[in-house]
Amino acid sequence: MTTTKTGTGTSRTMKMLASSALLAASFASSALAGDIEAGKASAAICSSCHGAAGVSTMDMWPNLAGQKTVYLAKQIKAFRDGVRKDSVMNSVAIGLTDADIDNLAAYYNSLPAGGS
Amino acid sequence: MTTTKTGTGTSRTMKMLASSALLAASFASSALAGDIEAGKASAAICSSCHGAAGVSTMDMWPNLAGQKTVYLAKQIKAFRDGVRKDSVMNSVAIGLTDADIDNLAAYYNSLPAGGS
Numbered sequence: 001m002t003t004t005k006t007g008t009g010t011s012r013t014m015k016m017l018a019s020s021a022l023l024a025a026s027f028a029s030s031a032l033a034g035d036i037e038a039g040k041a042s043a044a045i046c047s048s049c050h051g052a053a054g055v056s057t058m059d060m061w062p063n064l065a066g067q068k069t070v071y072l073a074k075q076i077k078a079f080r081d082g083v084r085k086d087s088v089m090n091s092v093a094i095g096l097t098d099a100d101i102d103n104l105a106a107y108y109n110s111l112p113a114g115g116s
Numbered sequence: 117m118t119t120t121k122t123g124t125g126t127s128r129t130m131k132m133l134a135s136s137a138l139l140a141a142s143f144a145s146s147a148l149a150g151d152i153e154a155g156k157a158s159a160a161i162c163s164s165c166h167g168a169a170g171v172s173t174m175d176m177w178p179n180l181a182g183q184k185t186v187y188l189a190k191q192i193k194a195f196r197d198g199v200r201k202d203s204v205m206n207s208v209a210i211g212l213t214d215a216d217i218d219n220l221a222a223y224y225n226s227l228p229a230g231g232s
Contacts, residue, residue, distance in 0.1 A: 059186040066230050070175040084200060114182050114229030 033069065034099075039107025042100060045092055046108075054108050055115035066113025072105035149185065150215075155223025158216060161208055162224075170224050171231035182229025188221035 046064070050056050054065025064072065078084035080093035080101070096104075162180070166172050170181030180188065194200035196209035196217070212220075 056184055056187075059184045060190065061184065062187045063183055063229065067179055068172055068175045068177065071172075071178045074176065112230070113179065 034073075034102035034104070034106030036103070036106045036110045038100075039103035039105070043104060043107055046104070049088070050108075051115070053115035054111040063114075064108040065111035065115055067108055069105045069109040072108055073101050076101045076104060150189075150218035150220070150222030152219070152222045152226045154216075155219035155221070159220060159223055162220070165204070166224075167231070169231035170227040179230075180224040181227035181231055183224055185221045185225040188224055189217050192217045192220060 049058070049061045050064045054067075055063045075084060076089075076093055076096065077098070079086060079089040080096055082090060093101075165174070165177045166180045170183075171179045191200060192205075192209055192212065193214070195202060195205040196212055198206060209217075
């Protein structure tokens, strides 16, 4: 019983460990997931081809709604860095930071696949 | 009335024209759309990464379900031809014909986006 009693040294240590773990998990999650609202705010230029709901307006452009976050971020970075070639995407991605790209990836991942 | 009567020269000509138009439309449609069933038959190797329902098993690989046909076909051809670089995709796409690729694109486009 003493180890779970509030105010003992052991319980304080356990609480601190738990808080650190939660904080670490929170940072890790935000680093992976990006900021959906920030991504939405910078997606205006994307929507002219990829659609307001992430479903493209033409058959030659991919739907982005519900696409995998890591895949999206990797591809936008590849366009920005010229590793993947596409004249339009190379131009629009060139000024993006890694954080901008993670936010965009999180935003498009959050949209319902198929625009439904 | 005579122009619509079965067996007249005019109606035979009209029927031939209609048949030709249907045949042309059928060829055009099949060239654009590919053969969904044939695509399904050759998608076994794809499904190990992109999922049986076209929804990927890992966050680094894209979902293909409901993706645009023209986009899918262009990307698989780019992987086959080495224009788009990815060691796995370059390997698995290398033996595909244009028709194989059009069939795969038609198949994945036909699957419900998000796997629902």
